[in-house]
Structures are given as C-alpha cells and as structure tokens.
Amino acid sequence: MDGNSAIGEAAIRAGCRCYFGYPITPQNELTEYMAMHLSRKKGCAFVQAESELAAINMVYGASLVGARAMTSSSSPGISLKQEGISYLAACELPAVIVNMQRGGPGLGSISAAQSDYFQATRGGGHGDYRTIVLGPSSVQELADLTMRAFELADKYKIPVIILGDGVLGQMMEPVEFKKEAPAELPIRENSLRGATGRPSKIVKTFTSNPSELEEINWSLFRRYTLIKKQETTCETFMVDDARLVVIAFGIAARIAKGAIKTARAEGLKIGLLRPITLWPFPEEQVKEVAKTTGQFLVFEMNMGQMIEDVQLALAGQGEVAFYGRPGGVIPAPSEVARVITRLYYQKGLK
C-alpha cells in the first residue's frame, strides 16, 4: 500500500469520520482515499474544500461538535492552514493534520523535503502554542502513528501534526493495521451539540482582559509540560558502543540507517538516534546517549533545523556536525555513508 492511502485507512480505523482537504502534490492519494471511503456514507463527511484555509476551518467545525476530524496537505498548503491550527490549539480542540512535506520555500518542488520542521515544532501560526508533531519513517509507521495521533489529540485536546514527506507518501510497502475501526466513539465532553439538559457553552479565546488570556496560555503550557513528560518517544539503533551517533528523523533517518549498516559492516562504530516525537523533542534521550558518545552528526533534508533542538539538548556537551540536503534532493544511503565515514576518520575515531 502507498503511504498516503495507509494514513487514510489508519485514520478510518482510528474512528476518523470527517475529512476535509484540498488537492496538492504529493499527498493527493490520501484525499482520494478519503473521498472513496467517507463520502456518501452515513455518519461520515468528506468535503473537497475551496482552499486549505476552508479545509482547516471545516476541521475546526467538525471538532467543535466532537468528531474525530482530519485534514492533509503539503508544505505550501500547510502554511495556509496555520491560521486554523492556531485557533484549534487556542480553543483546545483535537484534530489531526498531515503534512507530506515537499521542497521549499515558496512553491518549491514536489519532491520530498524536511524543511517544515521549524514550522511544525514551534507552533507554526501566531501566538504561543505547540502541537504534538510525529515523524514517521516507514509506511507501517505512518499507519501506527496516525492511529496514535487521534488518541493523543483527544487525550490532550490538542492538534497533532504528522510530519511526513513526499517519499513516504508515495512509496509502497507492506503494512499491517493493528486495529479495527471502532463501532462508535464516546461523545467528547466538551462537544458543542446544543445546550440540551445543560447550560449553554462558549468556545472562544478572544478576551479584552489580558490576565484572562495569560491564564489560558499558562494552562496550555502546563499541559505541554505533561505531554513532554509522558509522550516523548524515540528510536535508538546500535548506540551502545557507538563512537559517533547520527541523529535524523523521518525519511532521512531511514536513509541514515542504510548508511550506518554499510559503515558498521566496515567496522565503524556508528549508531542512530531517531526522534519519533519531534515535539516534544527527546532531549533526555539525547543527553543519555551523550554520556557515552561525544560525536554527533545531524542529518536532515533541509539547511539545519532539528540541529538546534539537538544543540539545546546537548547544551555544549559533545561535538555536533551537520549534513543537510534541502530543496527536495533525496540523497542515497551511499552519499550519507561517505559523509559519516569521512567525519569518523576526521575526528580520529578509527
């Protein structure tokens, strides 16, 4: 199955009944999958919106009445959705937003990139907020993390971003769906389905009282602290005896893993740390690895974005080198292997 369709199937199995989208390459298979499976079905909603702005605001509407709702797009379209994501975050509404990244800035290219890391992990829209950001690196993980995304969104009343890319969306791999679609989800307690048997409710953020808004910000950030504590995940690969650890996420981590296997076969002690939650970033895990390794290489398909989180986590411990390929260029594992090997020898690790 292709990655985009796998997200669609996983979402439906996670109880997503509402999808709103707008065409953009390289994620159209997902919109088409949802059109096939959610339109003209009782209790489901599919709308091809007139714009990404409209689509994210439809998600906001569906989330208001308690539905599990999703939208997807690729980099330029995600920029347009930032307005809605900020409102979702502010109003504490769950939603899942998929970004199958492509090269930028501007219209860029339709080839895979990772240049929206900053946008995704720093909030992206206006105001102080965070979204949970998941970085899958295989079709299987796209499916698994899509299901997890809906659970996290509901649990923490927060928008969750799945930060994939054009390669993951298009590639075909076997995938196992670990859950069946639930028959019916419980109605979320904060749903606005009419004030029957209860006082009327308001969902809003606007206030003319700054101290009220300050408290809203505090309450959001208290929840973010909890998320950091409970939901941070990462994968480590051969780090125990590693003298150099590569840190990469998503498809770049997949490429790096191939390169590391080649290098290991030649006797180089190299490991991989792959953040799965990009926000919250696995700072503690990076610190843990730094107890036994002094050399790091951050590899990203951008000009260096996640590297800032790595440096913040290390706080001066160890040395951090960077290899970046922006613009939609997808380097082969052999290219990455060359970079790793050169660094390994330069640093006198052999």
Added chain:
Amino acid sequence: MKLIYSRPKSLKKAVFHYCPGCGHSVAHRLICEVIDEMGLQEKTLGIPPPGCSVFAYNYFDVDMAESAHGRGAAVATGVKRAYPEIVVFTYQGDGDLAGIGTAETIHAANRGENITTIFINNAVYGMTGGQMAPTTLCGMKTTTTPYGRDHLLEGHPIKMSEILALLEGVAYIERVAVNSPSNIRKTKKAIAKAFQMQLDKRGFSMVEILSPCPTNWKMSSVQAWKWVDEEMAKVFPLGVFKDVTEKKDAD
C-alpha cells in the same frame, strides 16, 4: 394580566456593549426571539465573527463558538457535516463575509450547505475604527477613504445578496433593515424563514441586514437610521433575492 413582551429566553441578561443606535443589539434580539419561537435554544450553535459582534457569545444563551475572521461558513460547514442534527447559524459582518471570507461564503452557498447566515451590512469596519468595507458606498468617507470611496480606485460596493442568489445551492436570500418598526418586523420574519429553510434541509439561507453604525458614520442615531433608507437602501435594495419555498425539486 397578559404578558405581551419580555426578554427572549435565549438572550442572556447582560448589558449590550454596543454603541447607542447600533443595529447589532436589535439583530441579536430578533435572532433570539426566532430561536425561542421555533424551540431551537437547546439545539443551536452560533458562530460569531471577530469585530464588534465578537462578544455575541456573551448575549446569546445557546452554544457559541468563535470563528476566525471570514471563516464562519467553513466552520459551519464542518459543524453541520459532522453533526447534521444541530441548527447552526453564522453571524458575520461585511468585512468578514464580503471581504476576507468571500471564498468561504460563496463556496458554502454553492455547495448548498444547510446553514443559516446572518449578514450584518453596515458599510464599514466597526471595531477597528471605521475603515472602508467592501460594502462602503461610493463617495462615503471612512478612515481609509478620507476623500470618499472612488470606484475607479476602490471599486464599487459589493452586493453579496445579488451575487449569492445566482448560485444553485442557495435556498433563500433576503435583504432587510433594522431601522424602523416595520423593517424590524420584516427582519424577524426573514430570520425565521431562513432558519426554517435549514430545518427543511433546503440549502444555504442568508439574511442580509442593513444595520446603522452611527459611531463610524459620524451621525446621530436618528440620522443614521434615516440614512439607511435614504442612501444605503438605494445601493442595496431591500427584498427577497431567492426563495425556493415553492420549488418542489430543490433537492
């Protein structure tokens, strides 16, 4: 003693923050009267906009949710598609509906979304201090058209009711005003009809309300209410622009 007039149940006991002579408070009350009379208080969700009426949720005693500027029709689409049992109305100003939210409004109407829009047209951006709106009349002075709106530079006032009435998905469009007792009565009837269209699943319904803004028009309340008849209604004629009540094949 027979009670003939009281505060609608759906209208909270709060003091309006609107300026004297403003049309918002009258429009709010009329919507609440309709919600009460149709028995919809417990199944309605209102979507107010940014602008002077951003605080509408302080007055309506029904579920209310804030919308981003201009996105009311898209939010209402999501609401109604996800939970068709709800009665949803958007409350939007002219900058919101006819400026930043034109695309959302036109496409929701064209899809025939079963939603009701109350469109307050006061020809000016109120809360931000009286800038030119898409509906500002030619010649009218605002803070951003200090020499008067010139159609060669700023275009003509946009007529949303006329534009939307052309779309197949639209069930009902009427332009009314809240500047006299008889117009206020007509406005209430129009709002009731718009909600009925939604209940009957006939498609998109909108009531455009010409609404005085004495503060930004720099007039007294009385002058402003007269100005609606004498100037505004000439550019924005009152009346029904679309009504599919009699049409049987509307579905």
